[in-house]
Amino acid sequence: MKTKLLTALLLGSSVLGLAGTASAADVTLNIESWRGDDLAIWKDKLIPAFEAKNPGIKVVFAPSAPTEYDAALGAKLAAGSAGDLITCRPFDKSLELYKKGDLADLTKLSGMENFSSVAKSAWSTDDGSATFCVPMASVIHGFIYNKDAFDKLGLKVPQTRDEFFAALDKIKADGTYIPMAMGTKDLWEAATMGYQNIGPNYWKGEEGRLALIAGKQKLTDKDWVEPYAELVKWKPYLGDGFEAQTYPDSQNLFTLGRAAIYPAGSWEIGLFNTQAQFKMGAFPPPVGKAGDTCYISDHTDIGIGLNAKSKNADAAKTFLTWVASPEFAGIYANALPGFFSLNSAPVKMADPLAQEFVSWREKCKPTIRSTYQVLSRGTPNLENETWVESANVINGTDTPEVAAGKLQKGLDSWYKPAK
Structure with a gap:
């Protein structure tokens, strides 16, 4: 009886060990955002495209109400319960988070070279020496x-x-x-x-x-x-x-x-x-x-950064590098016509009115x-x-x-x- 019990315990611990190994390979990233109107685009288009190329990394998009976002995010960051990825408002709100140590420095992130200084200006220090969010879109x-x-x-x-x-x-x-x-x-x-x-x-x-x-x-x-x-x-x-x-x-x-x-x-x-x-x-x-x-x-409108205290920083950086890619730019900009990619790679817009707006970048100088x-x-x-x-x-x-x-x-x- 003792032998059977010991065997059962050993088998059980082996199964648990295997399960632990499997779950350790899977990382779930949570995105904080105020843009609830984007929920379907993230769930149906962006996240599936990323997960298909990055098995083992799961992404959850969990927006707050726009009017509650700043306070809710601040409370979560203070409590250590904020998501791995932080959707960034332009300029001072995000700069304040960076100065407090809540947003990581992404200056050397692979993919950041795809953005001009104007594109990064909303998420850079005043002297331009550090950038802390990947630019996503402008208007x-x-x-x-x-x-x-x-x-x-x-x-x-x-x-x-x-x-x-x-x-x-x-x-x-x-x-x-x-x-x-x-x-x-x-x-x-x-x-x-x-x-x-x-x-x-x-x-x-x-x-x-x-x-x-x-x-x-x-x-x-x-x-x-x-x-x-x-x-x-x-x-x-x-x-x-x-x-x-x-x-x-x-x-x-x-x-x-x-x-x-x-x-x-x-x-x-x-x-x-x-x-x-x-x-x-x-x-x-x-x-x-x-x-x-x-x-x-x-005008720079929205970006995304890394929670400096994320326990999944490597996986989060993999995701952010993908956000900095032409593939993300094409999906996002066409799903939300009028919110244009800030990526230096040109994005062909399916919507003719959106394409007319974005075509001005080829002949006019941008500013904010x-x-x-x-x-x-x-x-x-x-x-x-x-x-x-x-x-x-x-x-x-x-x-x-x-x-x-x-x-x-x-x-x-x-x-x-x-x-």
């Missing part, structure tokens, strides 16, 4: 237009500012359509789809943005005031009551076919494709004159929104103040010069550029 600014309306009115896609305003004049004179759908009630529209959309052509993209951070340029300089002067000229084309028009109002005016042009971010593509019953096209911010270098706001890195860390917050002043300029309650003066004074009150 591009420009103008979406109603092709049917343009065909009906015999309009060509404008390339210069003179052509742009000539088209707006023709649309207004015809009277069938509101020339341009944008309101100022929600404030951010005026800054994001207005000032930050057209501004890079004036301040020369990264050249001006970095000069502003360095203190070599000011918001009262000509290149920063002139975009406001152009926004003043938008006012007659925005339709009656634009001051009380919300962001959803603007979307509806365009998708219902009542407006001909929509100052846009590429994130609108998915929604507009489902709602608009007409053909759409897009064009980049018009330049001053034919032959001028064009600049686009190709001027207020997002460094300059909105203090009080008053330059990003939020730019919302207010962009709306004020369009509404006519501040001149471009007064608006610029207020913004620079607010910035000077707390920001001292490094010497």
Whole structure:
């Protein structure tokens, strides 16, 4: 009896040992994110593609509600229960996590060479010496237009500012359509789809943005005031009551076919494709004159990093290297048209409107929104103040010069550029 019992115990321990060996070979990585709308894409497309090439590594995508993400993630990191992979918001939120030791340094991760300094800027230290998240996607600014309306009115896609305003004049004179759908009630529209959309052509993209951070340029300089002067000229084309028009109002005016042009971010593509019953096209911010270098706001939106305390760091780095690959870029960008890969390898978009936006990278120089890195860390917050002043300029309650003066004074009150 004792022999049988001993044999059974030995057999049992052998089975347990084998099971332990099998489970040790399988690693499960958990991804923290605020993007619940991506859940199906991760489950049905991205994770299966990775797991097929990496047997033994399982991936679980577990998003939190967007409004709860920062607090929930902070609590999990403090408790040591956060996932192995952390979806990264752009700029200061993620930089803070890196400085606290919550995000690992990924500067030397295989695949990081696939991204430009502009692409990595949202997840790098101020001096650019360390990068702590793999860039996943950006959004591009420009103008979406109603092709049917343009065909009906015999309009060509404008390339210069003179052509742009000539088209707006023709649309207004015809009277069938509101020339341009944008309101100022929600404030951010005026800054994001207005000032930050057209501004890079004036301040020369990264050249001006970095000069502003360095203190070599000011918001009262000509290149920063002139975009406001152009926004003043938008006012007659925005339709009656634009001051009380919300962001959803603007979307509806365009998708219902009542407006001909929509100052846009590429994130609108998915929604507009489902709602608009007409053909759409897009064009980049018009330049001053034919032959001028064009600049686009190709704004970094989302990245993914490594929990510095992950017990599965090697497997997580394998996953992050795959995120940095052209394969991931192609799947992600086509699954979410309007959220474009930041990978230097070009991605062919199946959606024609998304392909039009991303094609501008081949002829225009990319930059990011001027207020997002460094300059909105203090009080008053330059990003939020730019919302207010962009709306004020369009509404006519501040001149471009007064608006610029207020913004620079607010910035000077707390920001001292490094010497």
